[in-house]
């Protein structure tokens with residue numbers, strides 16, 4: 001049997017593996033208990049020795065950690081005992097472990113993860129972090145930083161139908177099964193779908209609730225619409241060639257992200273939303289214009305968030321290393337050269353990366369593309385929902401007639417320098433939001449006074465502006481400028497409509 005053929009049978013082992021893993025304590029909590037914080041940290045850094053030391057005397061759990069998390073060869077009798085009731089010969093035949101004379105080693109990665117709703121297990125290919133090996137074209141990626149960032153950027157309020165494009169090891173689909181009545185997960189490789197099927201089975205997620213479909217992009221779901229779409233597609237920017245399906249789409253440059261942005265809207269139900277990872281090339285034009293051109297003029301509210309930008313050299317080097325290759329190796333160097341030449345010819349000076357959030361409406365589209373480069377800890381999924389709710393609110397209200405409140409906990413920061421004649425002089429005033437993406441805006445003294453005047457049970461914006469004109473002797477306050485100022489703060493959740501909870 002080839003590796004792909006054997007993976008198709010993996011799901012048949014899932015029930016037995018679940019029994020074995022629960023007995024041994026091969027769960028997120030169990031692994032942490034045995035390893036302790038230090039060895040767990042070493043595991044994350046790809047340093048096997050502290051982990052092996054912590055596993056000594058760890059019984060079946062120690063064997064499973066060494067087998068699946070370190071990729072160690074372990075004594076065959078210990079592996080057989082740890083996997084029981086799964087028969088070790090069957091585990092070999094079905095591609096879970098391999099004979100590694102004189103012992104046995106893992107043929108794939110199966111690990112406990114906590115995606116936010118307790119322990120789950122996921123199957124993927126060995127990632128080569130702890131043991132170097134070549135990865136195949138249909139290599140199935142495990143749960144990585146990108147997977148987790150999309151997971152945290154996905155709203156988890158209940159929906160009927162969710163679509164996961166490019167499911168890989170099934171991480172988004174398994175997570176979505178907690179809040180979606182039905183999940184459709186697609187991928188172009190049989191191996192991904194086999195791993196996902198095994199992941200669903202071991203987590204006892206009924207096959208009635210998840211449909212797996214093979215095919216590219218939206219091909220397998222033609223004619224259907226969804227309440228939510230999630231996608232961590234193969235968005236890597238490069239020549240139109242597939243070396244690894246997890247990263248290459250076969251489309252030129254940022255074609256994969258463009259295709260997803262242009263096509264996803266057609267598969268969303270009214271009010272349906274999409275959370276997608278995407279990247280875009282920067283060619284001298286403002287990156288915002290490029291991404292904006294992918295969003296239809298009507299029927300979509302879009303929030304595009306650029307999290308990072310890499311220069312071409314850093315970008316190509318990172319992806320070459322990600323595939324387990326040494327950039328100094330002649331074949332890898334040749335690949336890097338061709339890749340960089342391709343980017344150069346296209347005039348690419350940088351590659352932006354981030355999230356695209358979409359929501360279907362009946363109205364002309366609204367698009368905000370902006371940078372969010374600073375660190376924050378709150379998940380972006382609830383923020384995306386709130387942001388799109390605020391956009392809908394803005395569409396249906398005249399700001400001048402409305403009353404507002406400054407969000408709870410917002411902080412005003414004043415930076416002042418000492419002037420010998422006039423004392424401390426403000427050079428910058430900022431208003432900070434304490435939660436979510438922790439936005440901050442520079443404001444002027446007039447803006448500061450305006451914010452101080454906003455009360456949910458007080459005056460409306462027009463009245464506050466008039467009062468401010470009189471109080472400051474400003475003579476004339478530019479009303480459109482005030483509205484732009486307020487709208488920007490509403491979009492970022494620093495100012496909220498007076499009865500915002502009720503408004504939602």
Ligand SMILES: C[S@@+](CC[C@H](N)C(=O)[O-])C[C@H]1O[C@@H](n2cnc3c(N)ncnc32)[C@H](O)[C@@H]1O
Nearest residue numbers: 147166167168187188216217232233234245246
């Ligand atoms: C970056 S991995 C994402 C895996 C997983 N969803 C996650 O969040 O970690 C991209 C996945 O898309 C699949 N893929 C590649 N080309 C595709 C296409 N044209 N249509 C759908 N899926 C594709 C790959 O096989 C791979 O499993």
